[in-house]
Each structure stands twice: as structure tokens, then as C-alpha cells.
Amino acid sequence: MTGAKMRDRHAPDPLSAHPVKLRLDGVGKRFDTGAAATVAVSDFTLDVRQGEFLVIVGPSGCGKTTVLNVLAGLEQPTTGSVTIDGRSIRGPGPDRGVMFQDYALFPWHTVWGNVEFGLRHGPAGEGLDATARQKRVRSYVDLVGLGGAETKYPHQLSGGMRQRVALARLMANEPEVLLMDEPLAALDAQTRLILQDELLRIWGQDRPATERRTVVFITHAIDEAVFLADRVAVMTTHPGRLKAVIDVELPRPRGDATRALPQFPSLCQHIWSLIRDEAYRATVT
Amino acid sequence: MSATAIRDLRVPGDRTPGHAWPWRGLLLPLALVVLWQVWGMVSGNVRTPLPTRVLAAAGALIASGDLFSGITQSLGRVFAGFAVASLIAIPLGLAMGASRAVERNVDPLVESFRPIAAIAILPLAILWLGTGTAAAVMIVAYAAFFPIVINTIAGAKRVDPTLLRAAATMGLGKLKTLRTVVVPAALPAIGVGLRIGMGVAWTAIVAAELAVGAKAGGGATGGIGQMMFVYYAYSIELNRIVVCMIAVGLVALALDRLIRLGMRLLMPWLPR
Amino acid sequence: MTAKAGARLPTPLVYLRTMAVFIVVWALVARWTGNVALLPSPLAVIDALVDLVRDMELFVHAGISFGRMLISVTLASALAIPLGLLMGLSRTLDAVVDPTIEVLRPISGIAWIPLALFIFGIGNALPVFIMTYTAFFPIVLGTVAGVRSVDRRLIDAARTMGVSYRTIITRVVVPAALPSLLVALRLGLASSWTAVVAAELIGAPSGLGYAVEWYRELLMTPQVMSFIAVIGLLGYVSDRAVRALATRFTPWAVETRADA
Numbered sequence: 001m002t003g004a005k006m007r008d009r010h011a012p013d014p015l016s017a018h019p020v021k022l023r024l025d026g027v028g029k030r031f032d033t034g035a036a037a038t039v040a041v042s043d044f045t046l047d048v049r050q051g052e053f054l055v056i057v058g059p060s061g062c063g064k065t066t067v068l069n070v071l072a073g074l075e076q077p078t079t080g081s082v083t084i085d086g087r088s089i090r091g092p093g094p095d096r097g098v099m100f101q102d103y104a105l106f107p108w109h110t111v112w113g114n115v116e117f118g119l120r121h122g123p124a125g126e127g128l129d130a131t132a133r134q135k136r137v138r139s140y141v142d143l144v145g146l147g148g149a150e151t152k153y154p155h156q157l158s159g160g161m162r163q164r165v166a167l168a169r170l171m172a173n174e175p176e177v178l179l180m181d182e183p184l185a186a187l188d189a190q191t192r193l194i195l196q197d198e199l200l201r202i203w204g205q206d207r208p209a210t211e212r213r214t215v216v217f218i219t220h221a222i223d224e225a226v227f228l229a230d231r232v233a234v235m236t237t238h239p240g241r242l243k244a245v246i247d248v249e250l251p252r253p254r255g256d257a258t259r260a261l262p263q264f265p266s267l268c269q270h271i272w273s274l275i276r277d278e279a280y281r282a283t284v285t
Numbered sequence: 286m287s288a289t290a291i292r293d294l295r296v297p298g299d300r301t302p303g304h305a306w307p308w309r310g311l312l313l314p315l316a317l318v319v320l321w322q323v324w325g326m327v328s329g330n331v332r333t334p335l336p337t338r339v340l341a342a343a344g345a346l347i348a349s350g351d352l353f354s355g356i357t358q359s360l361g362r363v364f365a366g367f368a369v370a371s372l373i374a375i376p377l378g379l380a381m382g383a384s385r386a387v388e389r390n391v392d393p394l395v396e397s398f399r400p401i402a403a404i405a406i407l408p409l410a411i412l413w414l415g416t417g418t419a420a421a422v423m424i425v426a427y428a429a430f431f432p433i434v435i436n437t438i439a440g441a442k443r444v445d446p447t448l449l450r451a452a453a454t455m456g457l458g459k460l461k462t463l464r465t466v467v468v469p470a471a472l473p474a475i476g477v478g479l480r481i482g483m484g485v486a487w488t489a490i491v492a493a494e495l496a497v498g499a500k501a502g503g504g505a506t507g508g509i510g511q512m513m514f515v516y517y518a519y520s521i522e523l524n525r526i527v528v529c530m531i532a533v534g535l536v537a538l539a540l541d542r543l544i545r546l547g548m549r550l551l552m553p554w555l556p557r
Numbered sequence: 558m559t560a561k562a563g564a565r566l567p568t569p570l571v572y573l574r575t576m577a578v579f580i581v582v583w584a585l586v587a588r589w590t591g592n593v594a595l596l597p598s599p600l601a602v603i604d605a606l607v608d609l610v611r612d613m614e615l616f617v618h619a620g621i622s623f624g625r626m627l628i629s630v631t632l633a634s635a636l637a638i639p640l641g642l643l644m645g646l647s648r649t650l651d652a653v654v655d656p657t658i659e660v661l662r663p664i665s666g667i668a669w670i671p672l673a674l675f676i677f678g679i680g681n682a683l684p685v686f687i688m689t690y691t692a693f694f695p696i697v698l699g700t701v702a703g704v705r706s707v708d709r710r711l712i713d714a715a716r717t718m719g720v721s722y723r724t725i726i727t728r729v730v731v732p733a734a735l736p737s738l739l740v741a742l743r744l745g746l747a748s749s750w751t752a753v754v755a756a757e758l759i760g761a762p763s764g765l766g767y768a769v770e771w772y773r774e775l776l777m778t779p780q781v782m783s784f785i786a787v788i789g790l791l792g793y794v795s796d797r798a799v800r801a802l803a804t805r806f807t808p809w810a811v812e813t814r815a816d817a
Binding site for chain 1: 445451466
Binding site for chain 3: 309310314317392394396398399401404405407412487491495521529530534538
């Protein structure tokens with residue numbers, strides 16, 4: 001499948017040496033909608049390691065968003081268990097921050113107001129006095145590259161800028177885990193490429209692996225998955241199931257040159273071959 | 286249809302301006318006014334209201350201060366009633382929009398009374414509160430209540446669920462979410478309710494004052510509606526009636542603009 | 558705001574429970590004030606209602622008012638819908654006519670009553686005139702908005718198929734605008750029903766508005782309340798009827814199902 005394995009130059013120890021952060025064990029989710037019941041996810045078992053960038057791909061309707069929602073605590077699994085650091089996940093909370101597909105920015109707050117929101121009103125901001133809060137908001141606004149645009153309202157921002165705000169808001173709460181549901185889906189292809197780079201930078205791909213947060217990221221786009229991920233979890237549909245987990249042994253930090261490596265297209269092709277049939281079926285049923 | 290007419294037919298949404306005379310909007314009103322004047326002068330009845338006479342009457346009414354005092358009387362009642370309605374309707378609407386339980390229990394009452402127009406309640410109001418300002422305010426409050434509460438409920442219900450989920454993932458509790466997310470998100474809809482409510486309130490006060498004037502015979506109520514009735518029933522000053530009608534229209538417009546301005550100030554984040 | 562599958566009590570029962578609470582509270586307050594002219598007990602009102610039904614008085618007045626409303630809304634629609642369609646389609650016509658409409662609209666139908674009283678006197682014509690005027694504006698403006706809101710791409714699709722303008726108007730614009738048109742009709746109906754009461758209260762010798770006022774002068778409050786209830790009921794029923802029409806003729810439109 002892949003060519004020679006190359007080691008991440010910043011990680012003296014492979015990911016398997018990191019502790020398990022999230023554990024999904026036999027997770028199943030069933031929706032009872034009126035007459036019929038749909039099984040969105042079935043028997044999903046996966047460990048996510050601390051500091052890992054895990055991407056879930058699959059055809060439409062394969063339940064990847066459901067898996068994310070279960071991790072976020074927005075849905076309860078009907079079977080199986082899901083834990084963070086060994087603790088059961090019972091509901092949403094700032095330890096598992098979520099970035100939504102349509103950004104979910106509060107239209108009545110400026111960039112600053114949005115980034116500050118979780119610190120101002122939520123438990124993530126407890127113990128922070130106003131000055132400390134300002135400092136943190138400032139640092140994350142700058143980190144995502146929006147310094148100077150703090151007083152703008154969402155409707156005045158481009159898609160790429162909105163995505164940055166959503167990211168800053170997410171990170172300002174300093175969650176242990178970042179859950180991202182197709183955050184780049186609404187952007188045009190060029191902006192997407194830029195923001196993939198930015199995402200990795202902000203996540204800390206230039207820093208040692210121990211300083212990175214755990215990310216679970218969902219996407220349709222296979223090339224995006226391969227570019228971003230340490231591992232790619234491939235799901236199939238009807239019912240949603242984990243088909244395979246692929247290690248992406250591309251060196252970090254990643255950039256445009258990474259896409260030119262021969263392993264890149266071969267990894268993409270391999271993943272595509274796993275889901276192609278299902279994707280086809282989705283267009284005719 | 287002739288060829289020219291079809292060419293002139295713009296498909297909806299067409300941006301091309303066509304031959305734009307900026308003043309063609311005035312054509313019809315001017316033509317009507319002229320027609321009115323001519324017809325009136327030809328029919329020769331002294332009582333007939335004519336544009337010229339209406340203007341004169343307007344001058345007289347403004348100069349004597351009657352028009353101003355009539356309008357302020359009515360406006361005072363409208364604002365009072367509107368305030369009462371808002372103070373009840375907005376919190377109630379938010380509660381009903383946010384909590385299915387509250388909604389199911391209160392909604393039957395709201396929906397049962399909603400089809401009963403404020404004016405129908407007027408005789409009851411007079412029975413209970415006499416023909417004065419109290420009854421008028423009650424009618425106005427009743428009238429404005431429904432559009433405000435209904436639009437507030439809709440606004441609270443239609444908050445983008447993703448925003449609610451975002452707040453949940455940031456660890457906010459229900460009450461906090463209500464205050465920091467539901468209320469701001471529902472503001473545009475509340476604004477719509479307030480605009481409609483204000484329009485309804487103004488119509489209600491005119492109707493109430495007219496009706497009271499008709500039955501209580503020019504009592505102590507005052508207000509522009511009453512003025513109109515007096516000019517009909519007692520002094521038969523049709524020109525003055527028309528002046529009052531125009532005033533009613535102008536005040537309605539002004540109130541609408543006022544609310545829109547208020548809403549724009551309250552919601553600086555909305556795109557123009 | 559969790560949507561638990563299956564609420565605790567079905568909605569019709571909750572409805573009955575709320576109304577029952579309301580009636581009990583009403584009865585208690587009525588007993589406490591003890592003045593039948595001021596606040597009759599629910600039973601007194603039901604009594605009066607039964608009497609009114611028995612001697613048909615209720616139906617006579619209700620029929621008259623409802624009849625006036627039907628005539629008015631029909632008249633208003635006959636004028637407003639064609640005008641609205643043309644205004645929505647022709648920028649020129651819209652630019653010429655709209656300012657006049659916008660100037661007249663804030664002058665509510667109610668404000669016309671004194672002048673109309675002078676022209677028509679007390680009788681049938683007055684309420685019908687006022688109600689037609691009142692219904693006209695929401696219907697015409699709603700029709701214009703409906704025409705304008707037709708998705709441009711639907712029209713483009715038809716044009717790329719080489720369809721003539723006339724066919725576009727009849728086969729694309731009108732059906733697409735129909736849901737908004739029906740909403741406009743509902744609004745027109747509701748406004749004119751409000752106006753009927755005001756117009757009859759002031760200037761008609763018959764009808765529900767007249768009856769309410771008549772009994773008020775006699776201090777027969779139970780009857781007053783009975784008629785008020787009927788006014789509400791008929792308003793509700795006619796709204797439902799138009800909504801049913803909308804669902805029947807425009808099943809594809811979600812907006813006709815929304816509560817206005």
C-alpha cells in the first residue's frame with residue numbers, strides 16, 4: 001500500500017505510545033423515527049490517542065456525523081460505550097469542543113464577541129478574570145490570523161474568515177479534544193487548500209507531538225483526509241460501520257510538497273477503492 | 286397582447302430599469318387628485334370635500350392646535366397600550382417558544398382569543414372601564430398582544446439549532462442559553478411582531494375612539510378618532526374628516542418607521 | 558428543549574384542561590364580583606347562547622356578517638389579484654401604481670368610516686365598502702410579493718426550453734405564486750373580518766358587530782359575550798377553511814402550512 005515508512009521528525013515516539021484519549025467501544029446508534037428504525041452506526045470500535053489527528057471518511061449517510069455527535073455528547077449511543085480518559089461521556093461540554101459544518105457563529109456578536117463567548121458564559125472561563133480573558137481571546141484571534149478584524153460581524157466576513165472565527169472560538173475554550181464536522185465543506189477548493197495548511201499550523205504540526213491536541217475530523221474529501229490525518233478511519237454505510245483504519249505515514253510538518261509525494265495519491269486511491277462501490281450506490285438509491 | 290406590451294413585460298426579478306422616469310410614481314395620485322377636484326367643482330355641492338378645501342381645513346386645524354392635540358391624545362394611549370402588551374407578550378412568547386410544556390398549556394388560551402378582534406372586545410371594555418382612556422388602553426393592549434406574542438414564539442422556536450448545539454458544547458446551561466443565545470437570535474422576529482403590533486395598535490385606537498364617539502356622543506375621550514366622528518355627526522365638516530384621515534395615514538407611517546429605526550439600533554449586527 | 562418521543566398528555570386533552578382551568582377561574586371571579594351585568598358566570602353565558610341559538614337570532618346576525626365578508630373578500634380579490642399579477646410582472650405598472658397604494662394603505666379602512674357613513678349612510682353598503690377596502694391591500698401586496706418571489710431559475714429553465722412569455726406567466730409564475738397568494742388571501746380575510754365588527758358596530762343595522770353593541774346598551778352582558786365568542790369562532794373557522802384550500806391546491810408549499 002504505502003512506500004517506505006517515514007518517521008515524523010518531531011515525534012521521537014510513535015503515536016501508539018501515547019495514551020488513549022477517546023475510546024469508542026461497540027458503539028451503535030439507532031434512530032426510531034415513527035414506523036421504521038434506522039441504524040445509523042453499528043458496532044463502532046476505535047481508540048483515539050492523545051495528540052492524534054484522526055480523520056473519518058465515508059460516503060454520505062454512513063453515520064460519521066453520528067459518531068462525532070456521540071463523541072461530543074450530543075447524542076447517546078444505543079449500544080456500547082464512549083469514554084474520554086476513561087470517563088463516560090454523558091453530555092456536551094467544553095472539554096470536547098465542536099466545530100460545526102456551517103460554523104454556527106452568533107450573528108449578533110462580532111469576531112471578538114464570538115471568540116469570547118465560551119469564556120464569558122461557559123465553564124471554560126471560570127477562574128478567568130476580565131484581563132486574563134482578554135489576553136486569551138487576543139492570542140487566539142491572532143493565532144488564526146484575524147487580528148484587525150475583531151470588530152466585524154459575521155455577515156461581513158468571507159467564508160474563510162468565518163471558518164477561522166469558528167476555529168478561534170473553539171480553541172479559546174482550550175478543549176482537550178477538537179471535534180470537527182466537515183468544517184471546510186462550505187469553502188471553495190482554493191480556500192480549502194489554504195485553510196488545510198492553516199488548520200495544521202494552528203493545531204501545532206510544527207510543534208512537538210506532545211503539545212498537540214487530539215482531533216477527530218470528518219470529511220468527504222479523501223485527499224483532505226490523507227493530507228491532514230495521522231490515521232484515517234474509513235466507514236461504510238447501511239449500517240454505518242468501521243471498515244478499515246489506515247495509517248498515514250507521511251512526514252510532518254506537511255505542506256504542498258507532501259501532495260507531490262508518491263505515497264499521497266496511492267493512499268488516496270487505496271481509500272477510494274474501499275468506499276467506491278458504496279458511493280456509487282448512494283447515487284442510484 | 287401587443288408587441289410593445291410584451292416587450293415591456295419584465296420577467297420577475299429582472300434588473301433592467303426600463304425607461305425610468307423617476308416621477309412616474311406621481312402620475313396616478315396627481316391624476317386622481319385632479320379628477321377629484323374637477324368632479325367636486327362640477328357637482329357643485331358645497332359640502333363635498335375637495336383637495337383645495339381639504340388643504341384649507343388642514344391649515345385651520347393645524348393652526349388651532351386641534352390636530353396636534355388629537356394626535357397626541359391618541360398616541361399617548363397607543364404607547365401605553367403597546368408598552369403593556371409588550372411587557373406581557375415578549376416574556377410570555379419567549380417562555381412559550383423555549384418550553385414545549387409552557388406552550389402546550391398556554392397556547393389554547395392564546396389561540397382561542399386570537400380570532401376575536403380587539404374591536405369586538407370594546408363593548409366589554411366600556412362595560413368594565415367606562416368610555417375613557419382606560420378602556421382605550423385595554424383595547425390597544427389586547428390588539429397588540431397577539432402579533433407580538435405570536436412572532437416572539439416563532440422567533441424563539443426558529444433559533445438555528447446549530448447555535449444551540451454550539452452553546453451546549455461550550456458547556457452553557459439551559460437558562461444561560463436562553464439569555465445569551467435564544468433572546469438575541471429571536472430579536473429580528475420580535476421586531477417584526479412589534480412592527481405589526483404597532484400597526485394594529487394604531488388602527489385599534491382609531492377604531493375605538495370612533496366607536497366610543499359614536500355611542501358615547503362626543504364624551505371626554507378625545508383623540509383623533511373621536512375628532513373624526515364629531516366632524517361627521519355634529520359639525521359635518523367633511524374636509525376636516527379628510528384631514529384627519531390623512532393624519533391617521535401619516536402617523537401610521539411614522540410609527541412604522543420609528544419601530545424600524547428602533548430595531549435597527551437594537552440589532553446593529555444585521556446587514557443593511 | 559429535548560423532544561421526548563411522546564408527550565405526557567395528548568394535545569387535545571391539554572387544550573381541554575387549560576380551557577377548563579380558565580372557565581373555573583372565570584366562574585370563581587364571577588361569583589366573587591356577583592354582578593351579572595359586569596361579569597356573568599359561564600353558565601349564564603351558555604344560557605344566553607342557547608337562547609340565541611334557539612330563536613335563530615344568532616344565525617341571522619352571523620349569516621349577515623359572514624355574507625358581507627364573503628362579498629367583500631370576493632370583490633377585493635377580483636380587483637386585487639389581477640392588479641397584483643400585472644404589477645408583479647410589469648415594472649412600469651408597478652412604479653406607477655404602487656406609490657398610490659402605499660399612500661392609501663396606512664389609512665386604515667376604519668378611518669374611512671366617517672366619510673363612508675356620509676356617502677353611504679347606515680346600511681349594508683357601508684360595511685361592505687369598508688371591508689372590501691380593508692381586504693384589498695393585503696391581497697394586492699401579497700400577490701405582488703408572490704409573483705416577485707418566484708424563483709428566477711424556474712423561469713430561466715422555462716425560457717431555455719423555448720416557452721413563450723404567456724405560457725411562462727400562466728404555467729410557471731401563477732402556480733409558483735399561488736402559495737403566497739393564498740397566504741395573502743388569508744390575511745385579507747382576517748383584516749376584513751376585523752373590519753366587519755368595527756363597521757357594524759358603528760354603522761350598520763344588523764350583523765354581529767351591531768348585535769354586540771345592541772346588547773351592551775341593554776347591559777345584557779351574557780349575550781354580549783355570546784356574540785363575541787361567535788365572532789371569534791367564525792374568524793377561526795374561515796381561516797381554517799382557507800388553509801385547507803391551500804393545502805388542497807398547493808400541497809407542495811410548506812409556507813401555507815405555517816401559522817401567520
